[in-house]
Amino acid sequence: MTNAIDITDLTIAYKDKPVLWDVDMSVPSGILMAIVGPNGAGKTTMIKSILGLIKPAAGQVLVYGKPYPEQRHLVGYVPQRGSVDWDFPTSVLDVVMMGRYSTLGWFKRPGTAEKNAAMDALDKVGMSDYADRQISQLSGGQQQRVFLARALVQDAQLYFMDEPFQGVDATTERAIVTLLQDLRSKGKTVVCVHHDLQTVPEYFDWVMMLNVRRIACGPVEEVFNEQNLRKAYGGKVAFLSADENGKNGKL
Numbered sequence: 505m506t507n508a509i510d511i512t513d514l515t516i517a518y519k520d521k522p523v524l525w526d527v528d529m530s531v532p533s534g535i536l537m538a539i540v541g542p543n544g545a546g547k548t549t550m551i552k553s554i555l556g557l558i559k560p561a562a563g564q565v566l567v568y569g570k571p572y573p574e575q576r577h578l579v580g581y582v583p584q585r586g587s588v589d590w591d592f593p594t595s596v597l598d599v600v601m602m603g604r605y606s607t608l609g610w611f612k613r614p615g616t617a618e619k620n621a622a623m624d625a626l627d628k629v630g631m632s633d634y635a636d637r638q639i640s641q642l643s644g645g646q647q648q649r650v651f652l653a654r655a656l657v658q659d660a661q662l663y664f665m666d667e668p669f670q671g672v673d674a675t676t677e678r679a680i681v682t683l684l685q686d687l688r689s690k691g692k693t694v695v696c697v698h699h700d701l702q703t704v705p706e707y708f709d710w711v712m713m714l715n716v717r718r719i720a721c722g723p724v725e726e727v728f729n730e731q732n733l734r735k736a737y738g739g740k741v742a743f744l745s746a747d748e749n750g751k752n753g754k755l
Contacts, residue, residue: 514563580660
């Protein structure tokens with residue numbers, strides 16, 4: 505089976521300072537994967553480079569074996585909530601329907617099919633009662649659910665989510681996890697920038713540890729251990745108190 509993502513020798517620099525250096529990564533299809541690392545490790549930069557939003561200094565990125573522009577229709581993206589202008593005057597339903605524009609084309613007005621798809625996605629994230637609300641009137645957790653619905657309505661094969669659990673309550677976090685597991689059960693691939701090390705073994709199948717360079721990448725039970733965490737974080741976090749196998753630790 506073709507990998508969802510193949511990255512070779514990826515290097516990205518800002519003002520001659522490397523943000524990502526010579527990174528390789530292969531992500532199989534049908535998994536939930538976390539990208540973890542300290543602040544400034546290049547986690548968001550990596551996602552943006554895969555999406556063609558940042559031009560690399562060197563290296564190659566393939567999505568399902570082809571360059572991203574040829575596979576754009578297969579990819580959904582949920583950005584960091586803090587990067588969005590939530591004061592923009594638009595309704596919840598309109599935000600979700602924006603996810604259909606790639607299939608609809610910019611000059612066709614959304615019709616009944618698009619509205620039904622958007623309402624179905626809102627229902628899956630428990631937000632159908634808020635369809636006519638202004639996006640600015642929602643709480644942080646509610647806004648995050650709406651952005652997830654917008655990604656869902658794209659019916660992508662590969663989803664990128666930048667800190668989807670940031671600033672959400674426990675109920676929303678549980679709902680997001682259930683949604684991710686549902687996507688995986690349908691053969692989708694989900695890659696999340698994630699900051700809570702404690703929940704990595706519970707939520708994800710694979711993990712990539714990043715600190716400008718790739719530290720480790722693979723199944724959680726194989727690479728999520730104290731040795732790799734120390735390499736990634738340099739002793740700056742409370743580490744997992746692992747059991748004998750280096751698994752199932754807690755912060």
